[in-house]
Amino acid sequence: MRWSQAFIPTLREDPADAEAISHKLLVRGGYIRQLMAGVYSMLPLGQRVRENVMAILREEIDAIGGQEFLLPQLHPAAIWEETGRIETMKDILMSLEDNKGARIVLSPTHEEIFATVATELTSYKHLPQLWYHIQTKFRDEARPKSGLLRVREFTMKDSYTFDVDFAGLDEQFDRHHEAYKRIFDRLGMDVVAVRASSGAMGGKESVEFMVRSAVGEDEIAVCASCDYAANLETATSTLPPIMDSEGARELERFDTPGVRTIADLEFFDGGAEAARQIKTLVYLLDGEVTLVLLRGDHGLQEQKLSDATGSIDVRAARPDEIAEALGADPGSLGAVGVEGIRVLADEALRGRSRMTTGANRNDVHVRGVDVARDIAVTEWLDLRTIESGEPCPECGGVLDVYPSIEVGHIFKLGTFYAEKLGLSVLDESGRAVPIVMGSYGIGVERSIAASIEANHDERGIVWPIELAPYKVVITVVRPDDERSRQVSTELYDELVGGGIEVLLDDRKERPGVKFTDAELIGIPLRITIGPRGLDGGIVEFVERRTGVQSDVGIGDAVARVHAFLEPRVV
RNA sequence: CGGGACGUGGCGCAGCUUGGUAGCGCGCAUCGUUCGGGACGAUGAGGCCGUCGGUUCGAAUCCGACCGUCCCGACCA
Numbered sequence: 001m002r003w004s005q006a007f008i009p010t011l012r013e014d015p016a017d018a019e020a021i022s023h024k025l026l027v028r029g030g031y032i033r034q035l036m037a038g039v040y041s042m043l044p045l046g047q048r049v050r051e052n053v054m055a056i057l058r059e060e061i062d063a064i065g066g067q068e069f070l071l072p073q074l075h076p077a078a079i080w081e082e083t084g085r086i087e088t089m090k091d092i093l094m095s096l097e098d099n100k101g102a103r104i105v106l107s108p109t110h111e112e113i114f115a116t117v118a119t120e121l122t123s124y125k126h127l128p129q130l131w132y133h134i135q136t137k138f139r140d141e142a143r144p145k146s147g148l149l150r151v152r153e154f155t156m157k158d159s160y161t162f163d164v165d166f167a168g169l170d171e172q173f174d175r176h177h178e179a180y181k182r183i184f185d186r187l188g189m190d191v192v193a194v195r196a197s198s199g200a201m202g203g204k205e206s207v208e209f210m211v212r213s214a215v216g217e218d219e220i221a222v223c224a225s226c227d228y229a230a231n232l233e234t235a236t237s238t239l240p241p242i243m244d245s246e247g248a249r250e251l252e253r254f255d256t257p258g259v260r261t262i263a264d265l266e267f268f269d270g271g272a273e274a275a276r277q278i279k280t281l282v283y284l285l286d287g288e289v290t291l292v293l294l295r296g297d298h299g300l301q302e303q304k305l306s307d308a309t310g311s312i313d314v315r316a317a318r319p320d321e322i323a324e325a326l327g328a329d330p331g332s333l334g335a336v337g338v339e340g341i342r343v344l345a346d347e348a349l350r351g352r353s354r355m356t357t358g359a360n361r362n363d364v365h366v367r368g369v370d371v372a373r374d375i376a377v378t379e380w381l382d383l384r385t386i387e388s389g390e391p392c393p394e395c396g397g398v399l400d401v402y403p404s405i406e407v408g409h410i411f412k413l414g415t416f417y418a419e420k421l422g423l424s425v426l427d428e429s430g431r432a433v434p435i436v437m438g439s440y441g442i443g444v445e446r447s448i449a450a451s452i453e454a455n456h457d458e459r460g461i462v463w464p465i466e467l468a469p470y471k472v473v474i475t476v477v478r479p480d481d482e483r484s485r486q487v488s489t490e491l492y493d494e495l496v497g498g499g500i501e502v503l504l505d506d507r508k509e510r511p512g513v514k515f516t517d518a519e520l521i522g523i524p525l526r527i528t529i530g531p532r533g534l535d536g537g538i539v540e541f542v543e544r545r546t547g548v549q550s551d552v553g554i555g556d557a558v559a560r561v562h563a564f565l566e567p568r569v570v
Numbered sequence: 571c572g573g574g575a576c577g578u579g580g581c582g583c584a585g586c587u588u589g590g591u592a593g594c595g596c597g598c599a600u601c602g603u604u605c606g607g608g609a610c611g612a613u614g615a616g617g618c619c620g621u622c623g624g625u626u627c628g629a630a631u632c633c634g635a636c637c638g639u640c641c642c643g644a645c646c647a
Contacts (some may be wrong), residue, residue, distance in 0.1 A: 012596060012608070013582050017640045037639065092646065109647065142571075142645055150646090196647090206647085217646090315644090409647060441647070477606055512607035530606055540606090 001470065003505040007044055010517050011119045023147025029521040032471075038144025038152035040445075045521060046259065048469035048501075050155065053444050054134050056466060058185045061132050064175045066159055069133040071113045077103035079112045083420040088312055094152075111439055114160040115417045121435060123162045124427045128172060132159035134444070138322050146215055148449035149405065155444040160210045162435050164427060169412055169436045176410050176440045180209055183442065184407065188451045189465030191407065194220045194552040196231040197303045209408035213453045216403040221386055225397025233303035233559040236382055237390035237399055239348055242333035243276060247354040248368030251336065256365045260331035262296045265365065271356065274295075278349060278357035278369065279563035282322045285311035285342075289325045291366045292337050293345040293375070295352075298384040308381045309344070326360045334358035336366055343376060346383040405450045413437040430488075461522030462545050470503040471521040471565055477530030487539070487554060488529045494558050500565065518528040519544065525564055527557065 007173075008030040017034075018024040024090065026032045031046035042050055058068065077095065080086035086093065086105070094106040107113070114131055121127065134157045144150050161172035170278050177193065184191040189211045196208040208219050208231055221235035222228070224392070256268055265271040277296030282289065283305065288340040290309075296301055297542050306314045319329065325341060326333055334357035349355075353370040371377070388401040418424060418434035427433050433445060448467070455462045465471060472495060476488045492504045503523060505514045513528075528540040552560050 009580085011581060016576090016582065019641070034639090054607085089647085111647095139646080143641095145641085208647095230587095406647090411647075419586095439647085480605090510605055510607085510609065512605095515607050517608090528606075531608065 001206075001503050003473075003503055004507045006503070008517075008521065009043070010520055011171055018147060019448070020146035020453070021456060022149065022215075022449040025452055025456060025520070026147055026449070029461060031521075032148065037204075038141060038150065039146060039332075040151065045469040046448075049448055049463075049467055052467050052469070053447055054155070054157070054197040056135060056183060056186050057442060057444070059357070060179045060186075061130075061157065061159055064130065064179050066130045066132045069114075069117075069131055071107075071110050071117070071133055071135060073107045073136050073138070075107055075113060076103040077105050079116060079421075080105050083112055083417065085112070092141060094138040094140045107135065108139045109156075109439075109441070110135065110158055111160065111413070111417055112421070115421045115423055115437070118160075118162055118423055118435065119421070121162055121423070122425055124425050124433075127162055127164050127435070128168050128541060129162040130159060130172060131162070132157060132440075136314040146449070148219070148445040149215065151445060152341040154446065157442045157444065161440075162423075162437065163438075164425060164433060166414070166436055169414070169438050173410060173412055173438050176438070177207065180408050180410065180440075181444070184209060184211075184447075186464070186466055187406065187407075187447055188455050188467065190454070192220065192222055192229050192404070194222075194229040194231050197232050197233040197307050203334060204414050204531050207410050207414040208406050209410075211403035211407055211450050211454060212402055213397065213405045213450065213451060214403060216405040218404055219401055220404050221388075221399045221401045223392040223395060223397045223399055226392060226395040227395045228392050228397075228399075232385060232401065233301060234307075235386050235399070235401075236393045237386045238393050238396065239390065242352070244276070244354040245354055247272065247276070247356075249354060249370075250368045251366055251374060252368045252514070253359050253364055253366045255363060256332075257363045259365065260298060264295075264331075265356065270367075271365075272367065275354055278334065278352075278355050278371070280335055280358060282325060282330075282333065283319040284313070284315050284317050284321070285309055286313050289317065289321065290342045290344060291338065292383060293335055293343065293349055293377070294384055295346065295348045298346065300383055301385040304381070304383050305344070307390065309408065326332055327359040327361050328358065332358040332360065332361055332362050332364060334366060334369075335377075336360075336369055337374070339376065342378045344379050344381055344383065345371065345375070345377045347380055348384060350380060403521075405446070405453065407439075407447050407450050408442045408486065411438060413439055456522075459516075460520035463522040463524060465524045465565060465567075468501075468522065468524050470501045470523050472500060472525045472527060472561055473503040473505055473518045475505045475511070475514045475518060475526055475528045477528060477532075478515075479506050479508055481531055483534055484529050484531060486536060491527070491539070491557055493553075495561055498558065498562065500561065525561065527552075527561075 010030045011028045014024045015027045032040045034040050088218045096104050098104055137156045138153050141152055146150055163169045191209040191211055193207050194210055196206045219232040221230050259265050259268050264273050266274055274297035277297050279294045281292040283292050298315055349371050354366040354368040359366040390399050392399050415434040417437050423435040424432040452461055474488050474492055476484050478484050524544050526542045533539055539557055541552050542549045
């Protein structure tokens with residue numbers, strides 16, 4: 001491609017509404033333009049990168065036996081009603097009505113549709129299967145953000161596996177896990193695979209692939225000593241036991257005028273340190289008022305609460321609902337003596353005594369609380385959010401907690417969809433058994449953005465070679481110089497003839513502009529051709545990633561380009 | 571959904587407080603001088619000031635409603 005003919009609208013200044021680096025660089029580099037909140041046009045450069053990502057995805061999924069499909073984006077609402085997800089995913093579902101008045105769902109994901117096709121799998125002999133497609137997804141995110149990192153319309157590679165039993169699922173799951181590691185390596189990202197919550201997918205076990213990034217929206221806990229890694233939504237730790245050797249043994253109410261928070265009570269005369277308080281939260285779980293008890297210095301992990309109770313609609317109670325349930329305001333709440341209300345207690349409170357908590361009367365607290373003796377706990381659960389520095393649950397090492405971008409997620413779905421949609425095969429003995437499913441997703445545009453977050457410098461994008469929209473840019477310093485034009489055109493033709501994607505910068509611009517643009521858009525190898533070098537019979541190579549420059553004889557240039565690209569690209 | 575900010579040529583912004591019909595930088599076009607790291611000069615094109623309504627002799631500017639975008643939070647495979 002000749003740059004003079006290409007549509008590569010680079011910008012000198014950062015777009016006003018971009019915050020994330022990948023967002024700024026994608027817009028400035030002429031890769032994308034925004035159409036509306038969370039919806040972007042892919043410009044020619046962006047589309048080339050997108051195709052490169054998809055090619056990698058195809059290669060790696062084909063390599064583990066995947067068969068590519070293309071399922072529709074328009075889904076009849078009825079199928080979503082059958083699995084109940086029209087309800088459980090309603091917050092992000094986009095839908096429309098056709099001219100007959102029938103409700104159509106715009107594909108947010110494709111479990112339902114692949115499962116529908118899979119009803120034609122009728123014998124164990126048909127299994128296992130690994131099906132996938134790369135298709136548009138629509139999700140009405142309440143708050144799209146950070147350019148391509150969180151959008152409402154995007155491309156996803158989603159695969160689905162179908163097996164006779166869970167052992168088969170485990171194998172396909174592991175195979176995907178390995179394929180995903182290769183994929184993200186090729187996409188230029190260091191990923192950590194973490195245990196995660198399956199959320200609304202209806203599965204039992206899932207693994208997320210996370211890339212560390214300050215703009216990431218998920219937090220993960222990673223052990224420094226072993227391979228334990230988990231999303232904060234499921235992460236646990238082993239806390240050192242606390243000896244409750246001080247304070248009152250028996251229940252004792254005391255006035256605490258003005259005390260509203262855990263911190264207030266810590267500094268109140270006769271109060272207690274946070275770790276020796278019981279924090280009482282009031283939640284509505286699918287409408288049912290529920291008390292959630294935590295150690296005073298611990299925070300609730302709402303996803304754990306949702307997962308552990310199987311509740312879909314989880315929210316903190318409003319002040320008026322709290323007052324109605326407990327007769328007091330936040331700041332003086334407690335579970336001692338409470339009856340008729342479900343009480344969920346975090347494991348960290350097990351066996352604790354001589355604790356302090358609210359008395360369900362404003363400005364009054366109670367101490368000497370023995371949890372087992374004084375509180376009617378309905379259920380003990382792991383509900384707290386762990387923190388950086390806590391001991392690893394598996395080896396006792398130190399856990400590090402940091403933000404990350406979720407670039408892939410794989411799920412063991414089990415038989416949820418088989419049961420909802422009637423998927424079964426006959427086994428060897430002629431008995432109908434439900435098909436065991438797995439699903440595996442990678443967001444294409446998010447991967448592009450995440451790769452940039454991990455591969456850039458102050459001058460612009462530094463593409464991994466495989467992702468680069470062009471592998472080489474030939475910068476013609478003086479396009480008006482006949483010799484330069486001739487040498488650059490010959491080199492361009494030879495490289496293109498050898499199957500290499502080359503951008504020939506023949507624009508009538510000053511060299512500085514061309515260098516800056518080439519670095520901004522992140523082309524891995526720049527070949528500078530100008531009178532100065534040609535006098536000595538050489539052209540100049542500059543590697544984008546390292547900045548290393550070298551003079552190359554004109555006759556050696558083609559071979560040197562191939563050598564540079566060889567490790568990854570033909 | 572709650573809180574905050576913003577909406578003015580393609581991009582980035584000023585003007586609004588104190589109403590009088592729009593300006594700067596970049597980019598764009600033409601010409602000239604330049605040309606190995608975002609050149610300089612000259613000339614020029616380009617704007618329903620988000621939309622609708624109100625106040626006023628007169629609204630980018632004041633008032634109201636709506637729409638849109640971003641940020642924080644809630645939410646989210």
